[in-house]
Every structure is written in C-alpha cells, then in structure tokens.
Amino acid sequence: MVPILGLLRGDTSADRVVPPTGFTARLTVFTAAAMAFLAVFALALSLATARLADRWGTALAQGATIRISAPAEQRAAQTEAVLRILRETPGVASARALGEDEQRALLAPWFGPDLPVETLPIPQLVEVVEDGRGFDAQGVRLRLRAEAPGAVLDDHSRWRRPLVRAADRLNLLGLGALTLIVLTMAAMITLAAGAALAANRQVMAVLRLVGARDTYIARAFVRRFTLRAGLGAAVGTALSMGAVAALPRMDAAGSFLTGLGFTGAGWLLPLLIPPLAALIAFWATRYAAMKALKEIP
Amino acid sequence: MGTVLIELSGVSYGYDGRPLIQDLDLALAPGSFHFLTGPSGAGKTTLLKLCYLELAPVQGRISAFGKPAEQLGRDGIAQLRRRVGVVHQDCRFLDHLPLLDNIALPLAASGQPIEAHAADISALLEWVGLDGRADALPPQLSGGERQRAALARALILSPDVILADEPTGNVDWEMSLRLLSLLVELNRMGKAVLIATHDLNLIRQAKSQVQARVLRLRAGRLDVAGADL
Numbered sequence: 001m002v003p004i005l006g007l008l009r010g011d012t013s014a015d016r017v018v019p020p021t022g023f024t025a026r027l028t029v030f031t032a033a034a035m036a037f038l039a040v041f042a043l044a045l046s047l048a049t050a051r052l053a054d055r056w057g058t059a060l061a062q063g064a065t066i067r068i069s070a071p072a073e074q075r076a077a078q079t080e081a082v083l084r085i086l087r088e089t090p091g092v093a094s095a096r097a098l099g100e101d102e103q104r105a106l107l108a109p110w111f112g113p114d115l116p117v118e119t120l121p122i123p124q125l126v127e128v129v130e131d132g133r134g135f136d137a138q139g140v141r142l143r144l145r146a147e148a149p150g151a152v153l154d155d156h157s158r159w160r161r162p163l164v165r166a167a168d169r170l171n172l173l174g175l176g177a178l179t180l181i182v183l184t185m186a187a188m189i190t191l192a193a194g195a196a197l198a199a200n201r202q203v204m205a206v207l208r209l210v211g212a213r214d215t216y217i218a219r220a221f222v223r224r225f226t227l228r229a230g231l232g233a234a235v236g237t238a239l240s241m242g243a244v245a246a247l248p249r250m251d252a253a254g255s256f257l258t259g260l261g262f263t264g265a266g267w268l269l270p271l272l273i274p275p276l277a278a279l280i281a282f283w284a285t286r287y288a289a290m291k292a293l294k295e296i297p
Numbered sequence: 298m299g300t301v302l303i304e305l306s307g308v309s310y311g312y313d314g315r316p317l318i319q320d321l322d323l324a325l326a327p328g329s330f331h332f333l334t335g336p337s338g339a340g341k342t343t344l345l346k347l348c349y350l351e352l353a354p355v356q357g358r359i360s361a362f363g364k365p366a367e368q369l370g371r372d373g374i375a376q377l378r379r380r381v382g383v384v385h386q387d388c389r390f391l392d393h394l395p396l397l398d399n400i401a402l403p404l405a406a407s408g409q410p411i412e413a414h415a416a417d418i419s420a421l422l423e424w425v426g427l428d429g430r431a432d433a434l435p436p437q438l439s440g441g442e443r444q445r446a447a448l449a450r451a452l453i454l455s456p457d458v459i460l461a462d463e464p465t466g467n468v469d470w471e472m473s474l475r476l477l478s479l480l481v482e483l484n485r486m487g488k489a490v491l492i493a494t495h496d497l498n499l500i501r502q503a504k505s506q507v508q509a510r511v512l513r514l515r516a517g518r519l520d521v522a523g524a525d526l
Binding site for chain 2: 016017019203205206207208209210211212213214216293297
C-alpha cells in the first residue's frame, strides 16, 4: 500500500530522468482502454447470466403444472379432484385451472390468435404456486394416480435443470473471459514496459552509477505506466458502460429473459476496472523493471 | 593518512576466460593521490570499475569503507557509489537533460531535493568554469566542457574518493592543466584521488604540485613506476 501511495504522490525528479517514450505510452493507453472495454462486456455477461440462472432457478422452482388429459365427460370432475387434492396439500400456496382464453394465449405463438380451443382435444392445465416450503411432489403424484388418473404433475425440474446449468456455465464463461482479459492486459503492459526499459537501459545504467537505488529507478517507470494504464482503462470503461447502457432492454420478454447489462448497484462494479488496471500495471511494470535492473551492475 | 577507503586484495579479473588483472593489491587512503598508467588495453578502466563495484572480481577481495564488497547488496552498492565520485572517459550524461540536471543527478538519485542545493550547484558550476551553461544539453558542450561537467557531477555529493578515467583524453593541454589543478585542489581537501591516464606529461606536471604515487599496470600486474616518471 505504501509504495502505491508514494506513487500517487509522485516524484518529479524520478519522472524527469526517464525520457518520454511515445510508442510504448500510446501502446499502454490503447491496450488498457481496449481491455477495459472488453472487461466491462465480460462483466456484464457474467452478471446477466448469474441473474438468469437465479431467475430460472428460483422463479420456476416455485411453480408446477398439472396436465389433465381425460375424456370430455370426466374432465370437470377430475379437474375438481385435482384442485381439492392441491388445497389439501401442505406447501401449495395456490392452485387454479387455466381458462380457455389463457390456454389460447399460451398456444397463440404456434397456432395464431383465433384457435378454437374448445373444439380441440387439448388437456386442461392447472397452475400450481408453491409457498416457501415447497410440496411433496411424489405424494401428490400418488394421490393424483388414485383420484384423478388423467392428471400428470410436471414440477418443471426436467427442463429447468439444464437451463440453470447452461446459465451457470455462461456465468463461468464470463468470469473466465474476465480472467483472460486481466492476464492479457498484464502481459501486454509487461511487454510494453519491457520495451521501454530496454530502450532506456543506458539511462538506468547511468542512474545506478551515480548511486540510485533500484526502487528509485523503477519508480519512474512504474508511475508512468500505472498512470497510463489507469487513464486508458478509465476511457475504455466509460465507452463500454455507454455501449452497455445503449443496448436494447429485454423487458418485452417478461421475466424469462434478462438483458446484457447492469442493474442497480451493479453499475458500480465496472468502476473497479480502472483502479484494477492501474494495480496490474503497477505490479507488471515493477516486476519488469526489477528484472531488467538485475542485469545492470 | 587514515583508514583505507577502498582496498583490493589479491584481485583477479578477466574477460571471456582471458585474465586481464591478476592477483592485484591496491589501497586508497584519505588524502592519497594515485596515477594509474599503462598501455591501452592493460586494464586501467577495468581496475576503476572494480573500485566502484561495477565489476566483481573472479578472485580476491574488495572492501569499501570497511565493508567487504560481497556483503553489500544492491542498495549497499548504491550507497557506496554516493561516496565515490567517478569521472568516466565518455562522461555518461543523460542527453535529454540540461547540464544542471545532469550535475544534480546524484542528488536526485539519493533522494535529496535539488532546490535545497541550488547554491552548491551554482558554486560548483562556477568552480569548474561552466556558469552560464547550466541550461545547455550535453550534446551542445565541447569536449573540455563535458569533462569539467563530469567532474562537477562526480563532486556534487562531496565524495571521499574520486576516480577519473582518462579525464584529459579529449581536451587540449591548457584544459588538461586546468582539470588537473581542480583534482589537486580536491586532494588538498582530503579526497583520495585515482586518475587513470596514459598522458605522461600530465603525470610529470602533477608531481610538481602534489605528492602522487604512480602505478603502472602491465601484463595484469600492478607495480610502482620508477624514476623514469
């Protein structure tokens, strides 16, 4: 922490002894800006998929559907039996049979809005909402088999699980991409610092000969690269946050999908990227400088 | 004479396995004045580099200000170099900095604010005859000015030892005498001075001003030059 505070305070004499290096300066600023831009997107992807996994995991876990495929004359009785069973089942917050309009709306994306639901052999659907405790699905299945043989309970777990797994994998992928971006930025800054150090080997040798310690010599390079990386990352982060904010919202998809972006306090997370880039540059340049200085007596 | 400042005992050094300096002894005491002479390639510059620890001996021991060189870390070597002013043959300036900053470089490198030593720097520039050239860049200086500026830089921290490698190599006789008189003056202040040179006229001139010991480096060995000098 102390070297970083010292770095922020600056040392004009140490800064002046190293001549300005145009190419490596531009390379560092550009690399930091580009990597920060990508890092914000990777972070947005990671956060969005985490939200998605959470939504699919919790929202769908609290719901279940019962499908009643019975002959027309038994349909009402079996539906009534199902609703009675559900009312008596602990862990069920509410249960209701979907009306014809709701079933028509569910099928509309595939068959269009004017589907004559009443003339088709479509099963009756019952929507079940669990309370916080959840209900015993196996027990409900046994009672349904005995009292409403045409009813089948679907607790969504069959297709919910792969969706949650996919979202979790995407989340991991986002975090992996973020890690790769950080490592690439460190490597690029180390290379740029290495090039600057090689170009200034004579300066370092003279400074050693007049009694400069390694930390003094390294400080001039470290400060320069840290500030450039921080500045570049700030520009890249600002541009990327603007781009994320301009992405279309996914509210139209309801609660099923989520937009690639940040919500609430999540907007503060990208602001950590510029200081993180500066920290990476600090250590990468310090490592490169100390390594280069070891070769100078 | 007091305690020895820099001492080389049985020191050997060579390049690519070829020995250049063999089993050499040298002691620099406060107030001593040495000339180091010998043919080109005899190892004069190498010997100076061993004295300020730019090179480490392959054999033998070097001690500086009472401490064995091998016990000094990199920071310790940096501290040592603040007590040893070196005038390099090629001066080794930072060409992008004006003369004032080059002369003040050892101050900056040792963490001392240049502003606090502004009067010292001015006095030093005047002493070496470079007042009015403070803002010039090193490439704008003549050979003699560069040598005097290198001497000023070597003296800014008031070192105990001054090592000069061919300080008059690129200047005319008049300027050589002026540089020599500056070094003699420093020696009278108690500084240990070691000058590597092949200029025998300069050595003869110095011997009329100061009690100087002339060392000759030949075939890797160091001996005291005789009456021929």
